[in-house]
């Protein structure tokens with residue numbers, strides 16, 4: 001391969017001259033187009049002539065305020081080329097609103113719906129600012145872009161690389177979980193742009209010799225409200241204290257902070273608050289169809305399983321509240337082989353694995369079980385079809401970010417939120433924040449119970465039992481720790497039913513809850529929340545939410561073939577598509593599929609499963625039937641029987657333990673008594689030998705011994721002999737008969753005299 005000819009010196013000088021001229025031109029454009037402080041560029045859109053150089057009617061705003069596409073902005077050729085190469089042409093709302101300001105160097109508080117292009121809105125000003133400042137390798141760190149999660153930081157880094165590929169800046173990704181921190185330390189001082197998470201940046205600030213950010217030009221916080229949240233408070237304060245105050249600061253989020261305290265911490269200078277969708281009817285993307293369902297805690301897994309089985313051709317993102325739950329659901333569902341690849345993502349995974357899973361989910365149609373680590377900012381390459389919130393989000397902001405993983409930019413998407421009866425207040429909160437959500441009900445007939453299968457799995461795989469116990473405890477803890485007590489009440493949870501739904505033979509001990517209820521048993525607890533069937537709950541709910549915003553879709557159960565009951569017209573999807581035959585009860589599915597097996601199955605064919613339990617083509621369908629049939633055939637009776645056996649075994653073991661404990665206590669009591677008796681005898685004969693008495697004995701028996709001694713003297717106080725002993729200090733028993741007679745005579749003579 002021929003190597004490209006090195007550029008001549010003359011070419012380089014010419015090129016540099018052209019750059020200098022371009023920068024001067026850009027600066028003059030920007031200077032002439034600077035908007036007045038406090039102006040709102042949105043109020044002027046669209047401009048009458050849409051000309052990038054046209055004067056505004058009142059002459060007070062940026063002349064770039066009405067631009068529609070990037071070519072109209074005063075951008076360097078390198079940035080324009082980068083944008084063109086990445087096929088970005090027209091600006092989105094937030095880009096149109098913020099770029100005229102941010103390019104002029106003003107501080108920005110940008111808010112816009114999820115998936116609306118906020119990333120470009122801060123990447124471009126970063127490139128332009130450094131370009132116009134003629135930033136070079138020797139100038140060091142010129143810009144820091146911070147994100148709350150590692151995956152998001154990696155994604156931002158990719159966008160920066162693609163749009164800035166014609167620029168000569170050096171950029172680095174600094175995120176935790178990477179082992180090569182030492183090599184990072186060697187190079188970090190040569191980087192111009194850092195894309196990082198707060199923790200790793202602080203680590204470099206603390207540990208890397210000569211790490212210097214004193215020349216910083218731009219600081220960007222993506223998902224700013226999250227980074228300014230308590231979780232990052234200490235790290236962020238420490239970082240900010242090491243940054244120069246004179247800099248440009250850009251904050252972006254779909255749920256932007258307006259807290260004066262937050263802004264003061266960042267020492268923003270007269271920031272421009274740009275909330276482009278504030279006037280919008282909804283706080284979420286228009287193409288997003290949002291639904292909610294009432295699902296009792298003990299039916300959540302059944303519902304999730306049924307949902308996954310009835311959406312085998314979709315890309316589904318499922319949010320759960322803790323790592324332990326993610327692990328449990330992933331591991332058990334994987335063994336049940338739903339017929340679609342399964343993946344999981346949580347903070348306890350190794351970084352390489354996390355990034356691998358993230359990119360696999362971008363490429364492959366699958367179900368990803370995740371904690372909130374995937375809830376913010378991630379822009380999965382191929383559209384996510386469904387976002388399922390198995391556990392209620394902690395607040396409205398968390399809801400907005402979670403559902404925002406679908407329906408991004410121009411694509412559509414759907415979401416479903418499982419709400420327990422005790423969490424219904426969340427719907428009011430969503431409504432208050434302009435989130436249009438429709439209540440739908442589950443098709444109870446299509447529900448595929450999974451707890452029996454889970455119980456069988458737990459018997460077969462003891463490690464799953466541990467996972468289940470941990471998932472159980474952490475879920476309750478997560479509810480207990482939630483700040484919004486109006487929505488989350490751990491006391492209302494049917495704990496025993498929940499435990500059984502995970503396949504556990506007995507409810508694990510819940511220490512923190514026991515303290516809270518002070519002696520209430522778990523049965524009593526479950527009584528707090530009466531068991532109500534889904535349908536009834538839904539009807540209750542419709543009464544209280546029948547204001548028009550929440551629409552109930554009453555569809556005859558007979559008409560529906562899927563797990564979700566929805567009208568065909570409203571979701572633009574055929575009902576059969578939602579459910580298909582996969583939504584049918586297991587036995588009917590088997591009957592149908594068995595027919596197919598008989599026809600198509602080549603004799604002696606092996607069925608191969610991959611690591612995640614997915615069947616490999618061309619026998620995927622066949623194997624699905626086999627796998628599910630295997631499990632269904634795990635003989636429900638057998639499972640029940642084993643379940644009962646396990647219960648009796650545990651009960652017997654419990655009884656044995658109790659008996660042993662009783663015996664031990666009895667023995668100890670006897671031992672103590674014997675010791676105490678001995679102690680008393682010793683006291684009576686020789687009170688001086690205290691060293692033989694243990695501290696415990698002294699504590700427990702000391703008082704009693706003293707009392708006895710005291711009583712002994714009290715009761716014998718009328719005893720003449722004792723009186724004599726007391727007075728003389730000599731025991732009367734020890735005197736001889738002659739001595740006694742002498743003593744008596746002395747006494748008599750003294751009485752007469």
Ligand SMILES: Nc1ncnc2c1ncn2[C@@H]1O[C@H](COP(=O)(O)OP(=O)(O)OP(=O)(O)O)[C@@H](O)[C@H]1O
Pocket residue numbers: 087088089090091092095112113114115116117118119120253254376377378379404408409
């Ligand atoms: N001007 C544009 N033209 C075409 N596509 C764009 C444009 N700007 C952004 N996009 C695309 O829109 C999608 C969403 O963009 P981005 O990730 O920046 O959204 P966001 O507002 O930051 O979302 P979130 O709030 O979830 O972080 C991306 O796939 C991006 O490539």
